[in-house]
Amino acid sequence: MEFGPHFFLASLEGAVNAAVLALMAVGLSIVFGIMRVVNVAHGEFFMLGAVIAWWISTLAGGHPAVGFLFALIAAPLIVGAIAAAADHFVLRRINYDPERTIVATIGLLYVLQQTTLMTFGPEARPVEAPFNKRLALPWFEKTADGFSMYWPWGLSTTSYKLAVIAAAVIILIGLWLFMTRSRIGLIMRATQLDREMALAHGIPVDKVYALVFGLGAGIAALAAVLIVPIQQAHYLMGHDPLLLSFIVVIIGGLGSIPGTIVAAIFIGMSDGIISVFFSPTVAKIIATLLVAFVLIFRPQGLFGKRSA
Amino acid sequence: MLELNNIESGYGDVQVLFGVSLNVQPGEILCLLGRNGAGKTTLLKSIMGLLPLKSGAIHFNGTALHTLPAHNIAKQGIAYVPQGRRLFSELTVAQNIEVGLMVQGRSNQTRERVLDLFPRLRERLKQRAETLSGGEQQMLAMARALSTEPRVLLLDEPTEGLQPSMVALIDEVTLKMRSEGVAIVLVEHHLDTVLNIADRVAFIENGRNPETVSAYDLSRTPEKVMQYLGVN
Ligand SMILES: Nc1ncnc2c1ncn2[C@@H]1O[C@H](COP(=O)(O)OP(=O)(O)OP(=O)(O)O)[C@@H](O)[C@H]1O
Numbered sequence: 385m386e387f388g389p390h391f392f393l394a395s396l397e398g399a400v401n402a403a404v405l406a407l408m409a410v411g412l413s414i415v416f417g418i419m420r421v422v423n424v425a426h427g428e429f430f431m432l433g434a435v436i437a438w439w440i441s442t443l444a445g446g447h448p449a450v451g452f453l454f455a456l457i458a459a460p461l462i463v464g465a466i467a468a469a470a471d472h473f474v475l476r477r478i479n480y481d482p483e484r485t486i487v488a489t490i491g492l493l494y495v496l497q498q499t500t501l502m503t504f505g506p507e508a509r510p511v512e513a514p515f516n517k518r519l520a521l522p523w524f525e526k527t528a529d530g531f532s533m534y535w536p537w538g539l540s541t542t543s544y545k546l547a548v549i550a551a552a553v554i555i556l557i558g559l560w561l562f563m564t565r566s567r568i569g570l571i572m573r574a575t576q577l578d579r580e581m582a583l584a585h586g587i588p589v590d591k592v593y594a595l596v597f598g599l600g601a602g603i604a605a606l607a608a609v610l611i612v613p614i615q616q617a618h619y620l621m622g623h624d625p626l627l628l629s630f631i632v633v634i635i636g637g638l639g640s641i642p643g644t645i646v647a648a649i650f651i652g653m654s655d656g657i658i659s660v661f662f663s664p665t666v667a668k669i670i671a672t673l674l675v676a677f678v679l680i681f682r683p684q685g686l687f688g689k690r691s692a
Numbered sequence: 693m694l695e696l697n698n699i700e701s702g703y704g705d706v707q708v709l710f711g712v713s714l715n716v717q718p719g720e721i722l723c724l725l726g727r728n729g730a731g732k733t734t735l736l737k738s739i740m741g742l743l744p745l746k747s748g749a750i751h752f753n754g755t756a757l758h759t760l761p762a763h764n765i766a767k768q769g770i771a772y773v774p775q776g777r778r779l780f781s782e783l784t785v786a787q788n789i790e791v792g793l794m795v796q797g798r799s800n801q802t803r804e805r806v807l808d809l810f811p812r813l814r815e816r817l818k819q820r821a822e823t824l825s826g827g828e829q830q831m832l833a834m835a836r837a838l839s840t841e842p843r844v845l846l847l848d849e850p851t852e853g854l855q856p857s858m859v860a861l862i863d864e865v866t867l868k869m870r871s872e873g874v875a876i877v878l879v880e881h882h883l884d885t886v887l888n889i890a891d892r893v894a895f896i897e898n899g900r901n902p903e904t905v906s907a908y909d910l911s912r913t914p915e916k917v918m919q920y921l922g923v924n
């Protein structure tokens with residue numbers, strides 16, 4: 385394939401990456417922004433979402449769309465409930481102390497991962513996409529009389545991949561509206577800005593925290609359900625998304641949702657493109673270097689505010 | 693009405709209050725007067741449930757406030773204007789007021805009444821709180837508290853750093869609340885304000901309350917001020 389169409393193909397793969405990464409990272413960012421908790425177990429909530437999607441789609445049988453739709457609703461709810469319980473029984477007990485929450489969520493990571501290994505097993509298991517039509521894509525070339533369109537061999541994507549991108553956009557817009565327009569969003573932001581004043585204004589901060597931790601994990605699970613028809617469910621699948629979401633959240637500015645989304649698009653796209661042209665390892669090395677530079681020259685992130 | 697009985701409290705291992713007893717009645721302004729670091733802010737935070745009591749009790753019309761979780765104190769009808777304003781900085785004026793209205797589920801009527809007290813805020817409803825001037829921020833902190841339609845109002849240095857006309861406006865609103873029967877606890881360093889609007893004055897010294905006197909008595913025995921504040 386020529387460079388033009390090849391790059392276009394790589395960008396499409398990158399866009400799918402970016403869509404899922406944006407969801408993951410926003411979940412991490414909301415939790416950090418509001419609760420000041422660095423959730424090292426975030427990748428495991430993603431993994432659980434995928435495993436539960438496999439489980440539900442296997443139980444459901446029939447047309448793959450039935451199980452998938454059911455998983456799309458049930459997996460985030462189940463994972464969100466598990467996370468809210470973890471908040472209640474673990475994080476609240478240690479008073480959300482920053483160092484201790486890191487250790488606690490590392491513990492949670494292993495508990496979730498090993499429990500999955502013991503029950504689900506070490507195999508990677510596929511989930512069938514609800515629809516998966518191959519779509520050939522056109523490209524343009526310059527000829528003597530202007531541009532003409534043609535269909536390069538191998539330049540194609542699937543309807544499902546495009547649907548993943550669209551779904552991520554819709555979910556992110558929905559989340560944005562929820563945070564900025566709804567009453568619960570207002571309560572969450574007030575809690576983020578001044579926890580003590582939130583308490584003094586009747587806001588049950590404990591409940592807000594459980595909700596936020598559940599919401600962050602639920603979004604990760606949702607991202608996993610979307611990607612599992614492309615990627616397969618596996619008990620170690622949470623590692624890379626966790627690393628990449630940390631990179632995104634640091635580059636975007638901790639707790640800044642717009643910054644997180646912009647950084648996710650940038651990192652997701654470039655990770656996809658560099659992986660296609662070079663190798664996934666090179667992509668990770670470059671992303672990690674970028675984080676190092678951001679930490680040195682702009683520790684608050686590209687969009688974060690310098691704290692006073 | 694609001695009654696503090698021998699309360700001891702502080703921050704972690706650091707005890708700040710050593711047995712303070714006070715009470716404030718409806719339609720009364722009780723001023724807390726004391727040096728920097730005496731424990732006035734700590735006292736108000738303890739009432740709001742933001743600091744746990746080591747001992748003692750706080751009752752409000754028979755309800756034991758010190759046994760309630762912090763987020764339930766405001767719902768009992770107690771509103772707090774903290775020192776330094778502590779607005780929800782990235783929220784708009786309207787949203788800050790909205791948080792106040794939610795405490796007791798107050799309606800638009802309350803909102804209108806509060807905005808009538810501070811017309812400058814009505815012109816700036818969409819502005820982020822952090823971009824307001826100092827005086828406007830103080831108005832908003834008052835408005836947020838009054839949006840709960842409280843029966844007890846705790847004011848921690850509400851006129852700190854304000855120009856005279858703004859001080860007058862805040863004092864005017866405070867007096868209006870008193871006339872509506874709100875019980876008010878006011879922390880204030882300006883002695884003339886204290887003598888002007890307080891009904892009683894509680895001295896706070898090293899986390900204790902050695903004496904509470906009426907404002908009238910205080911105006912006749914100014915040496916007390918010298919004794920507790922080291923100024924006159
Ligand atoms: N978070 C905290 N941790 C530990 N000690 C604190 C904390 N906040 C205040 N203190 C201490 O408690 C004491 C009382 O402080 P407080 O803020 O109640 O004083 P104040 O009477 O309000 O003074 P000011 O007039 O300066 O506002 C001070 O010695 C202060 O250093």
Ligand SMILES: [Mg+2]
Binds near residue numbers: 732733734775848
């Ligand atoms: Mg103070």
